[in-house]
Amino acid sequence: MTHPVDVHVGKRIRQRRWMVGRTQQQLAETVGIKFQQIQKYETGMNRVSASRLWDIGAALDVPVAYFFEGMGQAEEAATSATGEVLPxxxxxxxxxxxxxxxxxxxxxxxxxxxxxxxxxxxxxxx
The missing domain is CATH 1.20.5 (Single alpha-helices involved in coiled-coils or other helix-helix interfaces)
Known part of the structure; x- marks a missing residue:
């Protein structure tokens, strides 16, 4: 069973990877692992160790704390200025x-x- 923290960290890895325009393969090569492992991290199926998270942060040019930002907030629907419900x-x-x-x-x-x-x-x- 996946832990909510692992899922959150995985989502943050995926978001940052996309923001910098890198593929799972490119990130995996930089970190020195197989791309399948990146897939498992991003889905929260596998827990990321502290040292691996450090390497991923360095590869994506963010501090480790970046991956935990927003963790304390409930992932609720937000409302835009027009009243439209956003995911x-x-x-x-x-x-x-x-x-x-x-x-x-x-x-x-x-x-x-x-x-x-x-x-x-x-x-x-x-």
């Missing part, structure tokens, strides 16, 4: 994660303009 694990959605990664790849001045445009469009749709 608690929004970044668990591949499309949302890809959108966030693409957004941050845009230069800052253009990103700000895109953000303003999105806000205007969402206000117009309401």
């Amino acid at each position: 608690g694990d929004l970044l668990g959605d591949r499309e949302a994660l890809e959108l966030v990664r693409s957004y941050y790849a845009i230069p800052e001045n253009q990103r700000r303009r895109l953000f303003d445009l999105a806000r205007v469009l969402s206000d117009a749709a309401a």
Whole structure:
């Protein structure tokens, strides 16, 4: 049976890996393990040891504490400004994660303009 902490840590590994644009194979090679082990970590099937989590954090350029952020919060549904119910694990959605990664790849001045445009469009749709 999987432990909720292992599942949370696994989700954070997957999210960060996606944010930096790395595959399971690439991460596994950097850490020195098989990609199947990364799969098991990401699903929470296998518990990540402290030393392995340290290596994964270094490979993904985040401190170990990153993997535990949000652990104390209940993963409840969030409500957007328009009252729409959003899933608690929004970044668990591949499309949302890809959108966030693409957004941050845009230069800052253009990103700000895109953000303003999105806000205007969402206000117009309401």
